[in-house]
Amino acid sequence: MSQYVKDLMAEVKAKNPAEPEFHQAVQEVADSLALVLDRHPEYRAAKVLERIIEPERIITFRVPWVDDQGEVHVNRGFRIEMNSAIGPYKGGLRFHPSVNQGILKFLAFEQVFKNSLTTLPMGGGKGGSDFDPKGKSDLKIMRFCQAFMSELFRHIGPDTDVPAGDIGVGGREIGYLFGQYKKLKNEFTGVLTGKGLNWGGSLIRPEATGYGAVYFAAEMLSTKKQTLEGKVCLVSGSGNVAQYTVEKINQLGGKAVTLSDSNGYIYDEAGIDKDKLAFVMELKNVRRGRMKEYADKYKSAVYTELNQNADFNPLWNHKAHCAFPSATQNEINGKDAQNLIKNGVYVVSEGANMPTNLDGVKVFLDSKILYGPGKAANAGGVATSGLEMTQNSMRMPWTREEVDNRLRMIMKSIHQTCVDVSERFGVPGNYVIGANIGGFLKVADAMIDQGVV
Numbered sequence: 001m002s003q004y005v006k007d008l009m010a011e012v013k014a015k016n017p018a019e020p021e022f023h024q025a026v027q028e029v030a031d032s033l034a035l036v037l038d039r040h041p042e043y044r045a046a047k048v049l050e051r052i053i054e055p056e057r058i059i060t061f062r063v064p065w066v067d068d069q070g071e072v073h074v075n076r077g078f079r080i081e082m083n084s085a086i087g088p089y090k091g092g093l094r095f096h097p098s099v100n101q102g103i104l105k106f107l108a109f110e111q112v113f114k115n116s117l118t119t120l121p122m123g124g125g126k127g128g129s130d131f132d133p134k135g136k137s138d139l140k141i142m143r144f145c146q147a148f149m150s151e152l153f154r155h156i157g158p159d160t161d162v163p164a165g166d167i168g169v170g171g172r173e174i175g176y177l178f179g180q181y182k183k184l185k186n187e188f189t190g191v192l193t194g195k196g197l198n199w200g201g202s203l204i205r206p207e208a209t210g211y212g213a214v215y216f217a218a219e220m221l222s223t224k225k226q227t228l229e230g231k232v233c234l235v236s237g238s239g240n241v242a243q244y245t246v247e248k249i250n251q252l253g254g255k256a257v258t259l260s261d262s263n264g265y266i267y268d269e270a271g272i273d274k275d276k277l278a279f280v281m282e283l284k285n286v287r288r289g290r291m292k293e294y295a296d297k298y299k300s301a302v303y304t305e306l307n308q309n310a311d312f313n314p315l316w317n318h319k320a321h322c323a324f325p326s327a328t329q330n331e332i333n334g335k336d337a338q339n340l341i342k343n344g345v346y347v348v349s350e351g352a353n354m355p356t357n358l359d360g361v362k363v364f365l366d367s368k369i370l371y372g373p374g375k376a377a378n379a380g381g382v383a384t385s386g387l388e389m390t391q392n393s394m395r396m397p398w399t400r401e402e403v404d405n406r407l408r409m410i411m412k413s414i415h416q417t418c419v420d421v422s423e424r425f426g427v428p429g430n431y432v433i434g435a436n437i438g439g440f441l442k443v444a445d446a447m448i449d450q451g452v453v
Contacts, residue, residue: 004037004044005030012053019102021329024358025109026053032436035425046452048444052112055105057081059155063129065147067140077148079127079155079163082108085446088159089125090115090382090389092166095173099128106329107166107353111382113439114375117414120386125161127152133168134288145176153181158189158392164385165194167328170240170285171206190392193385197397202388204403205381210244210351211404212380212411213324213372217349218252219415220370220431229253232320234345236260236313237327238284238291241351241378245324246277258315260306260327261291265315268294268301312336319343326351334359341367350374365430376414376435383410414438 012026030049037044059079066072078101081089091111094104104126112124129148133141156163165174174194181191188200195201204211218228231254235242238259246256255271259280268276276298283289295303304314316323316336323345325331329352332340337360340348348364349372350356356364356373364371384407391397398406418434421441427433 002034021106025106032433061151065144075131077129080104080108082124083112084123087121089161090122091126092164093169094128094166095168097132099130114379116439116442118383142176146180149180153184193388203400207244208384209241209381211248213349213351214248215411216377233322234320235324242326264305266301270300322347325355329354330357332356332360337363349377
């Protein structure tokens with residue numbers, strides 16, 4: 001680690017105490033950028049990285065709301081507007097008890113580079129609340145969303161900040177949020193993405209993150225003259241990203257054998273085919289049940305309960321070729337990474353944001369496997385959000401085939417950027433450095449052009 005990076009990290013930790021996820025995200029990027037900062041002293045002189053690390057704006061607000069029984073609750077709301085050098089802030093809203101300022105800063109920081117890689121004019125942001133929608137009635141969720149938007153609406157807009165969904169924020173929540181924004185502003189604009197198809201949404205948006213992660217894996221495999229045909233794949237999570245990852249794996253001839261939720265995971269050696277996936281979608285999206293029910297229905301599956309005290313996740317300890325971590329941050333540690341490689345996995349494409357911790361990343365990079373970090377591999381979601389913004393501006397929807405084709409082309413372009421940049425900086429095949437430098441250069445040059453603001 002260079003002295004510059006050491007000094008930078010010491011300052012980041014001092015100014016942002018008790019935010020380990022944010023420290024981790026900055027550390028990974030700073031390590032990668034040492035190469036480019038040595039070649040381009042103008043970035044260091046203009047303190048470009050220091051400015052990207054410091055959010056342009058942090059909005060924190062209380063969210064008081066009343067439940068079905070008339071009881072008052074108070075949650076905390078956030079919006080981190082990280083960087084707008086290349087376009088309006090863009091990034092999801094997360095509703096989950098774990099949400100705090102440090103986690104949202106890490107997500108917003110990652111979003112800056114991810115959005116830059118998509119080739120679309122979008123800055124980086126992230127937001128959410130410590131509200132837990134799990135198990136709550138539609139009426140409770142509507143009231144919370146309306147209360148949340150009653151403050152957030154002052155800080156967002158189609159040319160300022162365009163939120164989307166994330167964990168805990170799906171089509172239902174986006175609908176309630178949009179309805180309240182429209183009422184408060186008295187205008188119908190593309191202020192949120194992930195909207196319903198009847199009122200400004202885009203085809204392929206729900207599928208985009210999962211599809212994109214699989215397209216990125218296919219691009220990585222193509223460098224070895226291989227395809228996903230016949231590949232056994234481990235997938236974590238069971239939400240939107242995981243579901244459509246499995247769907248696209250099936251379409252490209254692979255076989256997904258795992259899915260998980262916060263209670264445990266299923267391993268189905270026979271594969272999660274189209275019919276089984278339809279059951280998972282109904283279970284999770286409609287009934288909001290638990291993955292254990294999958295093993296109750298399909299005898300080919302084995303259910304393993306999550307052991308919070310274990311130092312590894314058994315989901316990552318099965319024979320396979322590819323892994324798609326699609327649940328949450330830091331779900332793969334160093335031991336998990338070693339287990340994956342030991343069991344024959346040589347392709348990892350991250351559907352979640354920063355699902356591998358720094359120890360795991362080191363294992364993947366040292367072993368020279370095909371490792372697609374989240375800011376590249378899962379950029380399909382925000383890329384299609386960008387395409388939704390374009391359609392809203394044009395007031396013209398595109399067909400499913402057109403959006404899917406544009407998504408595939410964007411993922412191909414992101415992959416090519418990672419390959420070209422990693423080769424240019426002397427680390428061919430290192431997608432982490434390729435993604436970090438590739439995303440940084442566009443933002444850094446825009447910031448230089450716009451002066452110290």
